[in-house]
């Protein structure tokens with residue numbers, strides 16, 4: 001299965017590709033949308049260990065000179081301190097507005113990497129390569145990027161859309177089960193708000209293997225709903241708020257436990 005969706009906002013349009021094994025073709029795919037030479041990859045330590053050996057050669061093979069900014073994993077990295085470190089690294093690598101940022105990570109790297117892209121030099125182009133289920137079906141799409149303050153999550157941010165989103169469902173094979181379930185909570189939400197067939201399919205899976213076999217269908221279904229709501233209400237003042245179904249109580253639980261006990265999806 002090779003799926004493709006377009007996010008069409010009127011003033012901007014960008015593609016979402018969903019394909020197994022896409023990580024090894026990233027260089028070729030990015031070459032189609034970016035003619036420059038330098039890329040700064042923003043990722044985390046775990047992902048760099050797991051996939052750096054495939055990602056960087058794929059970019060190099062397409063003629064890119066890629067530098068890396070590797071963050072400690074976890075929500076604590078979504079801070080202004082980390083952001084300043086990202087700006088330092090971008091400057092050290094000579095990244096300017098004609099270059100590209102590739103964000104390779106889950107929700108944390110996606111949010112802070114996207115926010116760095118939206119603010120560095122008043123905004124430089126970036127692409128999202130989401131690696132967690134939550135990021136693949138939700139946070140990498142729709143342009144919401146942010147960092148946390150001590151008062152709460154995502155309190156400083158912007159709407160800044162990527163040039164493209166590349167989703168490789170095979171990356172989920174190394175995802176900790178806890179974070180797979182975290183993302184599945186969002187998939188169940190999509191079923192509840194818009195897609196009875198998806199909801200019933202999710203209820204029917206008995207094993208992770210069964211789920212894995214249908215992963216592309218599930219990701220595609222969720223992204224289709226997200227696309228529809230983001231296109232209707234880019235800035236989250238109306239229809240897009242439907243995506244927050246179940247989130248008010250969830251955020252309260254997360255915050256009550258200081259974001260340390262429950263993941264977003266668990267809450």
Ligand code: GLY
Pocket residue numbers: 138139141142144236240243244
């Ligand atoms: N995660 C909800 C939204 O993008 O609006």
